[in-house]
Amino acid sequence: MGPEFTLEYIQTLIAGGERGALEAGLAGLHSADAAERMLGLEPTEVAHFVQLLGPDKALPVFEFVPLDVQKEALKHLDRQTLVQLTTLMSPDDRADLVEELDEDFKDRLLSLLSANMRQNVRRLMDYPEDSAGAYMTTDYALLHPDSDVQSALEEVRLQAATAETVYYIYVVDRSLHLLGLVSLRDLIVARRRSRVGDIMSKPVISVRADEDIEEVAKLTTHYDFLAVPVLDDQGRMLGIITFDDLYDIITEEATEDMYHLANLDTDEKIDSPLMRSVKLRVPWLLSNLATCLVPAYVVSLFAHTIQEAVALASLMLIVASLGGNAGNQSLTVVVRALALGEIKLRHNQRVLAKQVAVGMFSGLIAGMVIGTIAYLWYGNPWLGLIVWLALVGNLIIAGLFGALVPIILRRLKLDPALGSSIFVTTATDVGGYSIFLGLAVLVMPHLAGR
Amino acid sequence: MGPEFTLEYIQTLIAGGERGALEAGLAGLHSADAAERMLGLEPTEVAHFVQLLGPDKALPVFEFVPLDVQKEALKHLDRQTLVQLTTLMSPDDRADLVEELDEDFKDRLLSLLSANMRQNVRRLMDYPEDSAGAYMTTDYALLHPDSDVQSALEEVRLQAATAETVYYIYVVDRSLHLLGLVSLRDLIVARRRSRVGDIMSKPVISVRADEDIEEVAKLTTHYDFLAVPVLDDQGRMLGIITFDDLYDIITEEATEDMYHLANLDTDEKIDSPLMRSVKLRVPWLLSNLATCLVPAYVVSLFAHTIQEAVALASLMLIVASLGGNAGNQSLTVVVRALALGEIKLRHNQRVLAKQVAVGMFSGLIAGMVIGTIAYLWYGNPWLGLIVWLALVGNLIIAGLFGALVPIILRRLKLDPALGSSIFVTTATDVGGYSIFLGLAVLVMPHLAGR
Numbered sequence: 001m002g003p004e005f006t007l008e009y010i011q012t013l014i015a016g017g018e019r020g021a022l023e024a025g026l027a028g029l030h031s032a033d034a035a036e037r038m039l040g041l042e043p044t045e046v047a048h049f050v051q052l053l054g055p056d057k058a059l060p061v062f063e064f065v066p067l068d069v070q071k072e073a074l075k076h077l078d079r080q081t082l083v084q085l086t087t088l089m090s091p092d093d094r095a096d097l098v099e100e101l102d103e104d105f106k107d108r109l110l111s112l113l114s115a116n117m118r119q120n121v122r123r124l125m126d127y128p129e130d131s132a133g134a135y136m137t138t139d140y141a142l143l144h145p146d147s148d149v150q151s152a153l154e155e156v157r158l159q160a161a162t163a164e165t166v167y168y169i170y171v172v173d174r175s176l177h178l179l180g181l182v183s184l185r186d187l188i189v190a191r192r193r194s195r196v197g198d199i200m201s202k203p204v205i206s207v208r209a210d211e212d213i214e215e216v217a218k219l220t221t222h223y224d225f226l227a228v229p230v231l232d233d234q235g236r237m238l239g240i241i242t243f244d245d246l247y248d249i250i251t252e253e254a255t256e257d258m259y260h261l262a263n264l265d266t267d268e269k270i271d272s273p274l275m276r277s278v279k280l281r282v283p284w285l286l287s288n289l290a291t292c293l294v295p296a297y298v299v300s301l302f303a304h305t306i307q308e309a310v311a312l313a314s315l316m317l318i319v320a321s322l323g324g325n326a327g328n329q330s331l332t333v334v335v336r337a338l339a340l341g342e343i344k345l346r347h348n349q350r351v352l353a354k355q356v357a358v359g360m361f362s363g364l365i366a367g368m369v370i371g372t373i374a375y376l377w378y379g380n381p382w383l384g385l386i387v388w389l390a391l392v393g394n395l396i397i398a399g400l401f402g403a404l405v406p407i408i409l410r411r412l413k414l415d416p417a418l419g420s421s422i423f424v425t426t427a428t429d430v431g432g433y434s435i436f437l438g439l440a441v442l443v444m445p446h447l448a449g450r
Numbered sequence: 451m452g453p454e455f456t457l458e459y460i461q462t463l464i465a466g467g468e469r470g471a472l473e474a475g476l477a478g479l480h481s482a483d484a485a486e487r488m489l490g491l492e493p494t495e496v497a498h499f500v501q502l503l504g505p506d507k508a509l510p511v512f513e514f515v516p517l518d519v520q521k522e523a524l525k526h527l528d529r530q531t532l533v534q535l536t537t538l539m540s541p542d543d544r545a546d547l548v549e550e551l552d553e554d555f556k557d558r559l560l561s562l563l564s565a566n567m568r569q570n571v572r573r574l575m576d577y578p579e580d581s582a583g584a585y586m587t588t589d590y591a592l593l594h595p596d597s598d599v600q601s602a603l604e605e606v607r608l609q610a611a612t613a614e615t616v617y618y619i620y621v622v623d624r625s626l627h628l629l630g631l632v633s634l635r636d637l638i639v640a641r642r643r644s645r646v647g648d649i650m651s652k653p654v655i656s657v658r659a660d661e662d663i664e665e666v667a668k669l670t671t672h673y674d675f676l677a678v679p680v681l682d683d684q685g686r687m688l689g690i691i692t693f694d695d696l697y698d699i700i701t702e703e704a705t706e707d708m709y710h711l712a713n714l715d716t717d718e719k720i721d722s723p724l725m726r727s728v729k730l731r732v733p734w735l736l737s738n739l740a741t742c743l744v745p746a747y748v749v750s751l752f753a754h755t756i757q758e759a760v761a762l763a764s765l766m767l768i769v770a771s772l773g774g775n776a777g778n779q780s781l782t783v784v785v786r787a788l789a790l791g792e793i794k795l796r797h798n799q800r801v802l803a804k805q806v807a808v809g810m811f812s813g814l815i816a817g818m819v820i821g822t823i824a825y826l827w828y829g830n831p832w833l834g835l836i837v838w839l840a841l842v843g844n845l846i847i848a849g850l851f852g853a854l855v856p857i858i859l860r861r862l863k864l865d866p867a868l869g870s871s872i873f874v875t876t877a878t879d880v881g882g883y884s885i886f887l888g889l890a891v892l893v894m895p896h897l898a899g900r
Contacts, residue, residue: 322735
């Protein structure tokens with residue numbers, strides 16, 4: 001095997017222009033792994049790497065290099081290599097990369113591309129960020145319905161060099177209207193003389209280019225499709241979204257929900273620069289401040305009550321904390337079910353009623369334990385009783401708001417996870433403190449002095 | 451189209467034994483959609499449906515019926531249909547279903563199957579729940595290296611009827627040791643006389659049957675594979691895991707992390723029966739109680755301080771609440787990065803240092819705003835100052851514990867998300883109350899009476 005194919009060794013080979021040794025080292029590696037070992041290369045080194053190997057051999061690795069490094073590396077390529085590399089890229093990757101470039105360089109690069117390709121890049125860049133159009137590739141395999149299977153297989157063989165996948169092949173008429181779908185499995189099994197139009201399956205489930213990518217993911221995984229076609233308003237093929245994109249999309253959508261539940265900006269990454277993370281988090285903390293001023297104000301209204309029975313100051317925390325926890329439980333169950341399409345609009349009331357009931361019963365059971373502890377701690381049964389009652393009340397609030405907030409956000413066509421935990425926690429904090437301290441006022445003669 | 455293909459209509463057709471109309475209605479529908487419309491059918495009706503259509507035509511729809519309905523429906527099938535249907539199922543689905551059956555019925559069914567199939571089911575059921583073995587199917591396409599492409603294509607055509615996918619074909623020796631991989635794309639493009647052994651790619655990236663399914667998902671999506679082979683300790687093929695399983699696995703793993711962050715049991719579903727949800731949630735609420743008794747106790751130690759300056763009772767809530775929020779931010783970023791494999795062990799210290807620094811700077815900035823509000827609210831600059839300082843301190847604690855807890859859980863080979871938010875919130879609650887009230891004690895002469 002020779003020396004280990006480490007970052008340092010790769011750097012030496014690139015610097016020394018040792019094309020043969022580089023190719024040998026890459027031969028035993030998957031491109032994704034090669035790109036991973038090359039993390040840490042300067043963009044100029046990546047550019048040298050591309051020049052050295054030539055665009056066609058370098059591309060499989062280059063595709064796995066992070067976008068911000070790709071972007072910088074392009075600037076150091078000679079004109080011919082730049083055009084060749086960009087031309088070889090798959091249309092969706094190309095559009096994503098061009099979109100990242102600085103305006104000047106973007107214009108220069110676009111002017112170097114063929115008119116067709118320039119138009120293709122421009123069209124792909126035009127789709128909104130979270131739409132099907134932004135994720136699709138325009139390199140798909142297609143057939144006409146009148147071909148026989150024998151010649152269809154020949155055509156697919158020719159298209160295999162460029163198409164993103166040849167396992168689903170789309171059957172279209174002359175104006176690219178989608179008529180049906182044949183899988184390569186269907187084709188190799190079919191009799192050689194059958195007509196493609198006779199063996200294709202139809203209707204084909206498809207999405208529009210402006211469809212929300214989260215819906216596309218739901219649809220595709222629902223049907224276990226390997227790829228899904230993207231159509232324009234007239235039902236003509238624009239592109240396809242394939243399973244490997246779907247891996248990323250499902251992962252990204254889940255990350256987005258988790259981040260939103262934790263009041264985090266989705267732009268934050270584990271390796272974001274320090275001050276960028278700070279900048280992204282402070283607004284969320286301040287919006288949380290705005291809402292936690294409400295419970296703080298509620299408590300300040302009961303200042304006199306607390307002064308008379310200071311045990312309340314610590315016990316009220318338990319009521320609020322468990323309420324927050326229960327609210328977050330209901331919220332998470334409902335947000336996830338909405339994201340996965342498990343809640344239909346007509347089920348809203350049932351979902352709501354159940355979460356409220358879960359809150360009530362959990363409150364009755366957990367409240368009994370907690371009330372008993374409060375009683376034993378301060379030796380006052382009245383304290384135990386109001387802790388219990390307040391917990392039941394607050395867990396009902398938790399179930400109600402935990403289900404209601406995401407359902408309302410969804411109705412308003414907003415992300416059900418976004419900022420929802422702030423609303424729910426505010427509700428359970430206000431609910432917990434006011435019910436508990438309110439009850440304390442009622443039974444004050446039995447508490448005072450504790 | 452005739453009448454709409456609704457649940458009621460399907461029920462009528464099944465009751466009337468109208469096979470023709472049922473088939474006609476199903477013809478225009480994807481099986482996943484047909485199964486969705488049939489949600490609400492009694493298991494006996496599902497069984498009638500299978501009897502009526504015959505196992506081969508009913509299976510595509512039956513596969514999409516929820517597992518608990520499948521399980522009940524089986525009991526109402528006649529013996530021949532039962533055996534045929536089970537035999538036709540894909541091995542992984544079959545094993546999943548048999549695993550769900552009651553012991554008696556399971557034994558009866560297994561005794562009806564062929565010896566080979568019985569062994570196959572037993573082997574698949576033996577793999578631990580979250581292992582690669584539990585998710586794989588044993589119906590994969592395979593070739594020998596000495597075949598030429600022409601005859602390989604013939605063989606694949608024959609295997610297409612049963613193999614889960616024919617797009618990745620595994621090249622094995624006579625004892626099933628995995629030698630290489632050819633894609634169907636490679637095969638149709640290759641010259642007819644080439645040897646499979648010469649065009650196959652190798653080494654093939656594979657997983658062991660006992661590998662954690664989360665790691666399998668990470669690997670497969672990293673390489674954008676359509677399927678991944680599962681091997682035994684000797685490197686022999688046991689099965690494959692395909693892209694459609696991966697859609698589910700990625701989704702399930704994300705749900706698991708979200709649920710664990712919200713202290714929810716992963717067995718809870720949006721439509722779990724009420725008392726089951728209560729049963730699953732109460733233990734979590736009580737474990738949260740155990741930890742929120744600590745901050746409540748800390749506050750009780752400062753009872754005298756609070757009595758002297760009751761403004762503290764409301765302001766301490768803000769310090770704790772923002773600390774909890776910031777802790778949850780760090781926790782979520784780190785848990786997600788761990789789940790996606792973005793943090794290597796050697797990066798732990800850097801991750802920790804960054805989260806602490808983010809906490810400190812966020813505390814300095816947000817604390818200034820909050821301190822000013824506290825000052826204006828109660829007209830006391832000392833109150834503002836200690837709110838500010840306490841917030842800086844508590845947000846450092848938030849960053850520290852938000853990063854430390856999941857990293858330690860991972861080191862202990864536990865799920866980094868499981869129960870972690872309880873630890874982090876306890877840390878920020880205790881930290882928030884004790885720093886804030888402790889500072890209050892120090893400056894008490896300037897606060898008393900407020």
